[in-house]
Amino acid sequence: xxxxxxxxxxxxxxxxxxxxxxxxxxxxxxxxxxxxxxxxxxxxxxxxxxxxxxxxxxxxxxxxxxxxxxxxxxxxxxxxxxxxxxxxxxxxxxxxxxxxxxxxxxxxxxxxxxxxxxxxxxxxxxxxxxxxxxxxxxxxxxxxxxxxxxxxxxxxxxxxxxxxxxxxxxxxxxxxxxxxxxxxxxxxxxxxxxxxxxxxxxxxxxxxxxxxxxxxxxxxxxxx
Amino acid sequence: xxxxxxxxxxxxxxxxxxxxxxxxxxxxxxxxxxxxxxxxxxxxxxxxxxxxxxxxxxxxxxxxxxxxxxxxxxxxxxxxxxxxxxxxxxxxxxxxxxxxxxxxxxxxxxxxxxxxxxxxxxxxxxxxxxxxxxxxxxxxxxxxxxxxxxxxxxxxxxxxxxxxxxxxxxxxxxxxxxxxxxxxxxxxxxxxxxxxxxxxxxxxxxxxxxxxxxxxxxxxxxxxxxxxxxxxxxxxxxxxxxxxxxxxxxxxxxxxxxxxxxxxxxxxxxxxxxxxxxxxxxxxxxxxxxxxxxxxxxxxxxxxxxxxxxxx
Numbered sequence: 001x002x003x004x005x006x007x008x009x010x011x012x013x014x015x016x017x018x019x020x021x022x023x024x025x026x027x028x029x030x031x032x033x034x035x036x037x038x039x040x041x042x043x044x045x046x047x048x049x050x051x052x053x054x055x056x057x058x059x060x061x062x063x064x065x066x067x068x069x070x071x072x073x074x075x076x077x078x079x080x081x082x083x084x085x086x087x088x089x090x091x092x093x094x095x096x097x098x099x100x101x102x103x104x105x106x107x108x109x110x111x112x113x114x115x116x117x118x119x120x121x122x123x124x125x126x127x128x129x130x131x132x133x134x135x136x137x138x139x140x141x142x143x144x145x146x147x148x149x150x151x152x153x154x155x156x157x158x159x160x161x162x163x164x165x166x167x168x169x170x171x172x173x174x175x176x177x178x179x180x181x182x183x184x185x186x187x188x189x190x191x192x193x194x195x196x197x198x199x200x201x202x203x204x205x206x207x208x209x210x211x212x213x214x215x216x217x218x219x220x221x222x223x224x
Numbered sequence: 225x226x227x228x229x230x231x232x233x234x235x236x237x238x239x240x241x242x243x244x245x246x247x248x249x250x251x252x253x254x255x256x257x258x259x260x261x262x263x264x265x266x267x268x269x270x271x272x273x274x275x276x277x278x279x280x281x282x283x284x285x286x287x288x289x290x291x292x293x294x295x296x297x298x299x300x301x302x303x304x305x306x307x308x309x310x311x312x313x314x315x316x317x318x319x320x321x322x323x324x325x326x327x328x329x330x331x332x333x334x335x336x337x338x339x340x341x342x343x344x345x346x347x348x349x350x351x352x353x354x355x356x357x358x359x360x361x362x363x364x365x366x367x368x369x370x371x372x373x374x375x376x377x378x379x380x381x382x383x384x385x386x387x388x389x390x391x392x393x394x395x396x397x398x399x400x401x402x403x404x405x406x407x408x409x410x411x412x413x414x415x416x417x418x419x420x421x422x423x424x425x426x427x428x429x430x431x432x433x434x435x436x437x438x439x440x441x442x443x444x445x446x447x448x449x450x451x452x453x454x455x456x457x458x459x460x461x462x463x464x465x466x467x468x469x470x471x472x473x474x475x476x477x478x479x480x481x482x483x484x485x486x487x488x489x490x491x492x493x494x495x496x497x498x499x500x501x502x503x504x505x506x507x508x509x510x511x512x513x514x515x516x517x518x519x520x521x522x523x524x525x526x527x528x529x530x531x532x533x534x535x536x
Binding site: 010013014017078079080081082147148149150151152218220221222223 | 253255372375376377378379380381382383384385387388391459460461
């Protein structure tokens with residue numbers, strides 16, 4: 001790795017790159033809050049609504065960072081041929097926070113998800129599913145950090161995001177199978193809501209993977 | 225120098241600035257390295273320095289090279305045919321090879337005027353036209369492999385800085401070589417004695433101003449150019465390699481007073497860069513159309529100027 005920081009010819013781009021890491025940090029905290037909100041709901045914690053609010057706040061913060069960085073790129077940062085890719089990358093990262101918010105909405109006070117959903121939300125399969133979702137975001141952060149080091153370092157990490165996305169998919173299948181084949185009688189509305197919750201939450205990993213695909217395009221264009 | 229011929233050369237240079245604005249400033253603007261005004265200044269500077277330092281090497285390209293002598297009517301026919309063809313092709317948004325049109329027109333007019341054509345020299349020039357894109361493709365391949373290998377050792381920010389700096393360097397190289405080769409060729413058609421008389425810097429300045437007006441007035445929309453945008457998809461290093469390799473080949477052509485088209489070289493270079501990667505997107509139809517145009521344009525120029533001189 002060769003450090004050209006002393007040249008200071010890429011101050012604007014460095015600020016944006018640092019901003020992307022800041023966005024990822026916010027997104028990671030948002031997904032962590034989402035994880036905490038699922039646990040709180042499963043426990044029947046009275047403060048679960050407060051934790052859900054943290055997810056909403058995190059998504060709002062991510063939106064603000066996304067908007068700020070997008071404007072800077074549109075103003076002329078980065079080589080013309082990759083500006084669109086950088087904007088796509090920001091969009092996909094922001095979509096992760098959006099997915100966390102959409103999924104957390106199922107756990108908010110005005111949700112129709114009732115206490116009978118708690119056992120599913122607190123199940124080991126759900127824990128594994130959410131763990132895979134979080135890992136996909138962590139792998140994406142690691143991939144973006146590697147972009148600053150060079151092509152081989154980035155390429156070595158590009159498949160990790162996809163691996164976690166596939167792992168999340170596998171856990172999602174287990175959860176859906178358990179939901180539809182359960183002998184326990186569950187309100188059909190709860191079944192539908194849990195199914196939708198799982199699908200929406202899975203978008204966290206899907207968007208992380210989409211972001212890694214954009215990074216692959218950047219690498220193909222000689223970046224990283 | 226003849227005032228009418230100088231005036232017509234200025235019109236031709238205006239069209240040259242318009243048609244080549246995608247190469248002269250489009251790459252710089254597309255890369256986002258420079259503002260429109262800065263891109264214009266850089267390209268005009270390149271054209272000026274190229275024309276002043278090496279343009280004289282092209283002064284004997286037509287009369288005194290392809291033919292031992294020339295006449296006023298031959299040069300007039302060359303200008304009229306070149307301007308007409310260049311204008312139509314530019315309106316159709318196709319890259320024009322000014323060199324090929326002018327050489328075709330000069331040979332046609334010279335033949336019609338009964339002036340002996342230097343077949344050996346003509347063969348060399350036409351042979352170089354075939355060699356130039358192939359040589360550019362090979363050089364591009366070498367530069368591309370080196371730059372991509374070099375860039376892979378750096379992170380995203382350093383690569384981005386290199387790409388933006390590379391766009392400036394390659395843009396300057398292209399404008400310099402175009403100034404030397406093409407503006408030198410236009411200068412050669414401004415008078416019967418252009419090849420033998422001392423360089424008239426006033427004429428050079430007139431041509432530079434005309435070219436600048438062409439770029440400024442009609443090049444504002446040039447953000448990529450036909451080749452970069454429509455024919456194939458290349459990475460920033462691919463475009464840089466093709467531009468630098470094309471500049472090298474055009475510069476070599478200038479040293480031997482071969483009029484050569486930068487768009488011809490760039491096509492070879494860009495295809496060389498595109499095919500050096502496993503994955504490439506090439507618009508084969510547009511490539512075919514451009515290649516056909518390069519064969520057809522000098523033949524049309526030859527025939528038109530032959531008929532024009534015969535009629536005159």
